[in-house]
Amino acid sequence: MYAIVEIAGHQFKVEKDQKVFVNRLATEEGEAVSFDNVLLIADGSNITVGAPAIGGAQVSAKVLKHLQGDKVIVFKKKRRKGYRKKNGHRQALTEIVIESIVASGAKPTAKAEKAAPKKETKKVEAKAAPKKAAKATGKADDLKKVEGIGPKIAETLVAAGIATFAELAKTDAAKISEIISGVRGNHVTDTWPAQAQLAADGKWDELKKWQDELDGGKA
Incomplete structure (x- = not known):
């Protein structure tokens, strides 16, 4: 069984016990968090698609830790202008583990x-x-x-x-x-x-x- 859920502005395909890195969440480490914007749930041959979200569906997870992603170098240059700019960027991330996927009957968070x-x-x-x-x-x-x-x-x-x-x-x-x-x-x-x-x-x-x-x- 897997689900496609929107978390922090991005869509993820998740399964139970899967670890996922998402954009930084405002939730403390060790706390539980739920996501109601579930777009699709597949259980074997049964596939439920939302319009856009599935009512009553929910993906529950636990926050493992907050961290920063690998550094990405952003370099900008304009030819014949003498313009050069170099910046480094490390994305703020949160690692979560999927604990359960509920297809219906979940209460809103x-x-x-x-x-x-x-x-x-x-x-x-x-x-x-x-x-x-x-x-x-x-x-x-x-x-x-x-x-x-x-x-x-x-x-x-x-x-x-x-x-x-x-x-x-x-x-x-x-x-x-x-x-x-x-x-x-x-x-x-x-x-x-x-x-x-x-x-x-x-x-x-x-x-x-x-x-x-x-x-x-x-x-």
Whole structure:
């Protein structure tokens, strides 16, 4: 039995007891994590395809450890311009082990239940007056404290209803890239949710230590 599930913005084919490296998750090592966006489940000759996801299906896993991938060299050069730029990038990863695949009857995860109504409410508020709504609540955070986020990106995120570290931590990196796609520049959002989670938890020393290893939000 195997399933195709979306985890941290990427799709994976997984089986029970399989170890998978995914983009960094905001979950502590040793804790359990569940994924509801299951696109396909195959059990022998029985194949169930979602539209796009299968209702009630769930893949449960356990976080083994957080790590960084191999260094990738990014070299840019413009001919006859004297322009050369060399950067190194190490992707922030999380190793998980698949513990179970449930085809139906699974309850939505606590995170999914909390996130759904908030997201819908924020969309309505953003259309009406996003900036005023953020000021009225008095709970907006300084998103610029996340490495890689500048004033323009912070303003764009607030306009989309993401005004706090907690909300940013719950937003998928791929979704963040989609929201800020109109802002000029090459932005790598992979580490932003994890950085925001540390800020939301008040772990500033740990965040500062990690940010010292980052370059513009890139590991």
